Amino acid sequence: MLSVNNLTKIYPGDVPALDRVSFDVPDGQFLAVIGLSGAGKSTLLRCINRLIEPTAGQIIWNGVEITSATEEELREIRRKIGMVFQNFNLVYRSKVITNVLAGRLGYINPAWSLINHFPHEDVQKALTQLERVGIADKAQARVDELSGGQQQRVGIARALMQDPQMILADEPVASLDPALAHSIMHYLEVINKEEGVTVICSLHFLDLVHRYADRVIALKEGQLVFEGRPEEIDDYRFKEIYGTDAERVG
């Protein structure tokens, strides 16, 4: 169970990004985070694994307080949280398999990893994950030779390498075309449903939210404005979240 209490982030120059956001996520839930661009979705996800240092508030995960963890404890926590990014954040000049293996960095002996040496079982595991996302044949290709959809699968394989108990997905399909979006979301769903991994996923498209999410929270200007099941978002709620000018699409 992840519980976020009064999470606040103010960027340098008094730019508020999150304002006393509180919510709980039970283990195994698929939580969608919605809101306009700039509403604080990315900041929220990055505060959970402290890629961004929160200004105030508490995040407690399975009894461990993430917000006060020391550097070493934080690394132990991070390796159990997989992360998938909108821009994939892969190392484009490296091979696919190297990018996937990078997911093991928190586990393996640092000295060996510096000379690019991974245990045999990790390499096997990487190949298995690539097979799972359907691009096993691309293992030795360079990432920049892959299409966008394939790149995001590499990103998911990397997150899976961490044996995660939670996956943070920051608009994983926003830079893919809609046809591909479902296949990527499908992998997240499988991981969530079959392995019981908690997924917190920020999304733009409401139909994706309806299709995949168990629960939704909505952010508006850094504040939590909605929390509930996807079906509860009616036209009124929609305008409340996205502003009166917004039109529903899809």
Place this chain on the structure above:
Amino acid sequence: MKKKIPSAWKSIRLGIIILMTLVVFAYGFQVTKINLDEFRKESRQESRVRVIRALARPDILEYQQVETSVAAPLYIPCQTVESKNPSFDQSQPYILLIPACGAPGEYIQVEGFNFPPGLKGLVYFIPSPDPNDKLALQRGNVQTDHQGHFVYELQLPDRHSDQVQYLRVVVRQNVGHPHFSDAAIETWDKIIETLFLALLATTIGTLLAIPISFLAARNLMKDVKSSLTQISLMIIGLTLGIYFSMTIARWMRGIADLVRDDLTSTIIVAVFCGLASYNLFRYGFYKPENGKSFGVRVYLPQVAQICALLFTFQFLFLICQVGIQTGLTITPRLGNLAFLGNFITRFSDLINTSLPTIIALSGGAIMGGLSSYCGRRVSEKLPQKLLKWINFGFSIAAGVTICLIIGSAIGWLYEIQNETQIRLIPASIGALIGAMISLSTKPKEPLPIGLAIYSITRLVLNAVRSIEALIMAIVAVIWVGIGPFAGVLALGLHTIAALAKLYSEQVESILPGPLEAIKATGANRLQTIVYAVIPQIIPPYISFTMYRWDMNVRMSTIIGFAGGGGIGFLLIQNINLLNYRAASTQMLAIAIVVATMDYLSSWMRGKFV
């Protein structure tokens, strides 16, 4: 009305600007002494023509020459005894002087027969009764026709003598194939030296610039923050580590010296050390995946790693001895490949000499790392109040350490023997600074140590970069003597500073995404650099290294001006000796090499990036 005022003001302003520009340039003329009087001078024009013509005929190829040289007696002025031409063998080359005597300033006709046809020759006057005297004064040129005949009008020089003097005509004929002149061969040797000078300087510069460039990259360093406890302990640990490892290095050298004279036992001990370090490393880096260890055993791998490192250094000391000995033994037997033996000796000696420094730095790094780790644990676990006092103590100790080092450096520089000045005063200043810092910060506040290191690195790099390699060469010549080694040091140092700056800018411009993603997997800082930063910077690094090599070749052609070896050394010598034809050869060689490098490096950069 309102519009006219600004327009008038504009015109005035423009006028003032034009006037000011004129004044600036007028003063510039004055200061740079632009003056064509000297340019128009007769003597200038003559030497200009001479130098340009010499430069246009680089001394590259020459022929073996056969000299046809004929002398004839000559009286100045005419003697009472009738002077006439001796009789000649008519089948050999000979000259006739008509007449064979005269008053100074008179013209006589010199006629030559049977010389090699169609060649240029020189006429010398020999003011001596010996026709083979070394002193020969050149008087003019002759040109033989197709029959080997020439006629030359000679004005008799103002050289009175009762004795006979001689006139000599020398015609040189090329035979055989052209071959390279001495100047060309020398130039070739020095060009090779220049290229390797640039190669070594670039290699040294690149190797050292890479780690420095990470320290000078803002995006990597700005997140590095440590508490005061950690920083103070690290400073103390670093200093103690360096001190202790210098002692250890001395012991190790002692051990190596013990067995130095006996090659066999040196090799045996070296093999033992090598095996020991290999096995210890294997143990140290083997991580039991599932088995959990408790208590002291957790630290056993670390202890093993340190021991392994010690054995490695001892191994290196011994292997250097072996290298020096082997090199010395095999060099005389290698003949043309003697440079390989020499390389083994010199390289071993280089490692042997730099090992104590390497050991001291790694010892410092290990101790510093350990104490910084302890500092972090302490500042994480202990309560604020207790920590405040601990910080107070440690930061005073750290301040004292730094200031004592600075104090003894100053003491050494200015030869101060006074203990108070170099110990007590710095120590108290350091203590004061330490106390002030510890009182002005909160105990657990993370201090931006990364940014501090970044700023210091940048400052040092900028300072070093602002000193031209040519000036560094002058300093290097004082260190290691005139020669290419001084050039390598000077260029290498400049390369470090220049490349580190270029590299660090590349690090700053990498995509932040992968960095974030790798960090999110729980990787530590070093892993993040290896997996997210390095793959992104390899192409620009290669490109910059090539660019720098290209630049170093250009620099090394003139580093010899300051005594740094390479072709510049030869060039400045020939210019000073007014040997412009040889200088022209060297300039040509430089132009060819620089142009080729320019082309090659841009072609290779195009391939890589």
